[in-house]
Amino acid sequence: MRRFEFPVDKHHAKAVNETLADVRRLQWSAALMAVVLAAAAVGLFFLGQPWAYILGAVLAICAVTSLWMVVWTPRKVGSIDQLYAKGDLVPALISEVHPRGYTLLALVDIAKPDAAAPRYALATRTIRALPGKGYTVGHKVPSVSVLGDRTNRGDSDTWQMVSMMPIAWGTWDSKVIAKATSQITETEWNLLRRNISMSEKVRASDNQYVLLDPAQLPDELH
Template sequence: MRRFEFPVDKLHAKAVNETLGDLRRLQWSAALMAVLLGAGSAWLFVLGQPWSYILGVVLAVCALTSLFMVVWTPRKVGSIDHLYAEGDLVPAVVSEVHPRGYTLLALLDIAKPGAGSPHYALATRTVRALPGKDNTVGKRLPSVTVLGDRTSRSEGETWQMVSFMPVAWGTRDAKVITQATSRISDTEWNLLKKNIPASEKVRTSDRQFVLLDPAELPDELH
């Protein structure tokens, strides 16, 4: 595991970090659903029929669940400082340029703690914008992993949910980004560059990541 701690610029992260943007959209969706379900529940109770009371209770429970999601989601994900501090530093590059965004390709070890060996994978993330200029294919973007499981009872040696955040989404300081870039070995950068042509295959896979065959990895990554 390779951690990289740096002072997170919260105002900058709030403006450009799309992980935070995705979280805010999820909260708004849950809040809207809670309002709609609550209104539906109230209308059913007003009808005053035996069947409407039953459905009203069901909708009320669903509304409360949605409200719980509004509060629980950010606590589950953690603060932006926590995400950057707890994630592993990994290499990522711009692998595709689209009319309205970019696809990033990263090399990650998605093995859970306690797994007998690393499980390297290629992962993609499509983003709307990136800080800075010259965001052409091959540009290096040191990043931090965001890994998790869909349920607390998940088994297996690898994480189910795999994503990453560029360090540049957490700081404007070019020196910090340069330092993060240098902390990653040339072996990893070269392996990632070699796999840029596989970006579309990874992006269109079910989970947007593809495990690499250990036999194809450089000795340094075994």
């Protein structure tokens, strides 16, 4: 477990952090769905037919569930400070440059805390932007891991959902980003560089990560 503490610039994060933007989009989608379902339920109730009452009640329950998602989603994800605080510092490189963004390739230990050993995986995330400009393939992007399960009943020793969040989405300070970069070993950076050609395969895989064979890992990562 390797944590990296730094003062998160909340105004900067709200402007550029795509994880927060994704949460906001989910909230807006859930709110819009709640309005549509509630309107449909009201329309059915006005019909005054037994079948319409039943269907309207079902839609009303769905509308309430959608409203609950508006409140539950940010609580489930956590605040931006919590996300940076609980994630591990991981190496990520720009592995692909697209007309409207980049793909990041990261080396992430996806083992749960009670697992017997680390389980390293290559993971990708396609992003729209990074602060600054002119980035090319191979550029170092120190990040924190964002890990989770789809349900509370996951019994695997590895996380189901794997992503990463650049430190640069949490601060403008180049010294902080440089410090994060230096705390990641050259062994990890080199392993990523050797696997940069795997980016497209990882991006196309289920959940956008591929487990690495422990036998092929450097001794430092065992």
